[in-house]
Amino acid sequence: MSKEYDVVIGLEIHAQLSTQSKCFSSASTDFNSGHNENVSLVCAGFPGTLPVLNQQAVDLAIKAALALNCEIQTVSVFARKQYFYPDMPKGYQLTQYEFPIARNGFVEFFLNGEPHRVPLERAHMEEDAGKSTHHGEYTLINLNRAGVPLLEIVSQPALTSAVEAAAYARAVRQALRYAEVCDGNLEEGSLRCDCNVSIKPKGQQELGTKVELKNINSFRFIEKAIDYEIQRQVQCLKSGEEIIQETRLYDSVKNKTFSMRKKEEANDYRYFPDPDLMPLILNNEDILKISRQLPEGPIARRTRFTKHYQLNDQDAELLVSERELADYFENLVNITQDPKLSCSWLTVEFLRLFNESGQKWHELKLTSQNFADLILKIKMGELSGKMAKEVFETMWVTGQTPQAVIQEKGMVQIKDVSQIEAWIDGIIKENPKMVLDYQSGKEKLFGFFVGQVMKLSGGQASPEIVNQTLKKRLKK
């Protein structure tokens, strides 16, 4: 970025915990509900109402923090962060301040094949605010989000580039999705990211003035916004200007950051422990119980994929990038017993269509069973590459079995025994050494002969007859 300056970046990621109901009330958290449908008297801050902590939110927060390698605190305290805003009904936000539920921790990921480890400062629980939409003369308030449970994950200011920051954010999302504590959906706002960026002359110990970037809703924009901000700060220092401690908003259309408020305009939040809630006391047994439920994380899975399935680093990393993809891969391998072929079909053809179609995992028509059957047919040489691709594309759309597609497409099998015998005889004649090798015990070569027949038949020869005939003809 700059040879004269060190860049220091810290991220605050707000992850929505996937609970059924809100953090302190029984109102639903369903994203698809109509405006203000998920609002109880507690969410709307009615006089006399009181918060009651949702145990599921606590369990998910613990699980998330464990997935981020944090130390769970046996005592944590909800405080009131006080300021007035129309979409914050109580006039304060409940958030863990002095005593968060988790401290320390780290997130690991690979960037360009290099392992990175980013230390975390803390993770704390808090409730979300509602949403205001401004319409010129008036403002509308939707309280559906008000009181939704969040986990705020605060990294140490240990990131040194925009690329690394974005990779870190992706890794956090990945870890949370693996642990099934957050769906990580950036468009629906279930994952949000604030970036603290500062620069200092190379080698200087003391940190520079930090600027907080808000309103960034994609990983790509994290990178762009930070890059812009670093440039801006470098320009500032070079032209002798002072960097002001402030909060800036990122405008993705203009690819610029804009000042939202200066530090001196910031509220005094007057934090104090909420007297309506008791301190959250956790016992080690419960924490242990949750840690036992924690599924394998992405890093461990990546290692297992390279060792157990002998995949290369790039393939393994790509496969574990989404938990569903990794699961799908393992389902395939369980049936095909061929990690390499499965990986290649999955990462090339499958991902191509997956990304093109923009489908969600739960919308997929192609089952792993049908996909595996297709891969087996390919492996057995029953289909040519070209035919297999055609069959695959149809299966993607219709969800049919490969057999059904083959029949429908009139990819009629050639069952004419004399024709098949003729092909086989030709192949035997052209490959005398292979035949000898086979006959002397190299039975693996059988697949080679099948493949050759299939090639000649354009993949249409009946595999059954090919197998039978080959066995007969290859006998001494």
Place this chain on the structure above:
Amino acid sequence: MNLFKQTATELVSALKTKQTSAVELCSSYLKKIADLNPELNAFISFNSEAVLKRAQTLDDQKEKKGKLHGLPIAVKDNFCVTGTQTTAGSKMLEHFISPYTATCIEKLEREGAIVIGKTNMDEFAMGSSNENSFFGPCKNPWNLKYVPGGSSGGSAAAVAAGLSPVAIGSDTGGSIRQPASYCGVVGIKPTYGSISRYGLIAFASSLDQAGPIARNVSDAALILDVMIDRDEKDSTSVDRKQPSLAQLKKAAKGSLKIGLPKEYFSQHLEKTTQNKIKELLENLQKDGFQTVELNLSLTEMAIPVYYIVASSEASSNLSRFDGVRYGFRNKDQSGLSDLSDFYKKTRSVGFGDEVKRRILLGTYSLSSGYYDEYYIQAARVRRLMANEFTSAFKKCDVILTPTAIGAAFPLGDQAHDPIKMYFNDIYTVTANLCGLPAISLPLGLDDNKLPIGVQLMAPLFAEKAMLEMALAIEDCVQFKGLTQ
């Protein structure tokens, strides 16, 4: 049968044996309210039609199982009750109709009680005279020129004047006990966490407790027993699993040891009150009750600590009254420059002076740079005070003190001196700060024929012993209330 002379306990049994009906009882009380309330101003609202309808429904029920079946109860106007105007004595909630009922009121209703009306109070329960009500001050039924005390002034006055057999109040620093004392009735603040706060409009969350106001100890205990319960909607409520408080026996002679903290009998205390307590103690000693002098050296810190803690919490609890979703919103939107102007316009007009004073005090105490010096320091002293009480209760079973420094004062007398007003709570705030149960019961009349009260405090959850001692004192004092 003169219904107004009957205690709540007697009325409940008369209702059960059909000597009277809920309709008869309620209409008698409603008539009396209609007659006296214009002058007394004990009620902010009552809906005769709804009350009689509910009374009829209860009368129509064949089985009268409820412990309070058909009994009218007056409820302080900071408890939410479905369909009632619930104002907390404030312009801010002048037209607020509650969509739900507070848990503790629901429990009373489930036992067949009838909410007969909502009683007057200092705005958001902040005050010791009821003069801070947006709906005008309630008067003391013993002398209409005097205050009834506060903040549950309406509830205490209603019971004293016979406008309701019992009433519910809330007590943050003495708001049940002090008006009970000024009006010559019994008021109980139970152990913090005993009664659900869900539906009680919060003043200071760590101090607020609901409780009954009644003509005698047994009536108060009857109501208290129904109200106490763990509520999953209130995270600070506790599961007490205690013996029933409905079946109490007067403390046997000499069975309990009474602690007398000398800091509560200091120069502040008025002569008559001092003498009356002395007289009571002599009688109790004659009955074999031992007394022991105690030192509660942190007592002088109680008022400053209380006003920091209570105001800090209040400043936060009252933030929700912003004119956005419900309640008062200043219609004058002209010249609104920005959002903060909107809040200022609504909150400046919607809140009264005392409320604003405490919001400012609390906001200051929680501000960065002052938080450690004020709020944290107050919280520390509060903990030390609780420790001091724990040690004191090793030497005695109950602590006896005056409820207030004297009897009620004339209307308008202290209204312009907030600090002097704050010292009305000097003997009562400690029970709230330490979470202890406390009761005020009548001790007699002073020279102006105004009631004086005596307070008992007990260890956490020791309501039973406290109430049994109160029964013994009640028997000893033989106080005659206005309705007798």
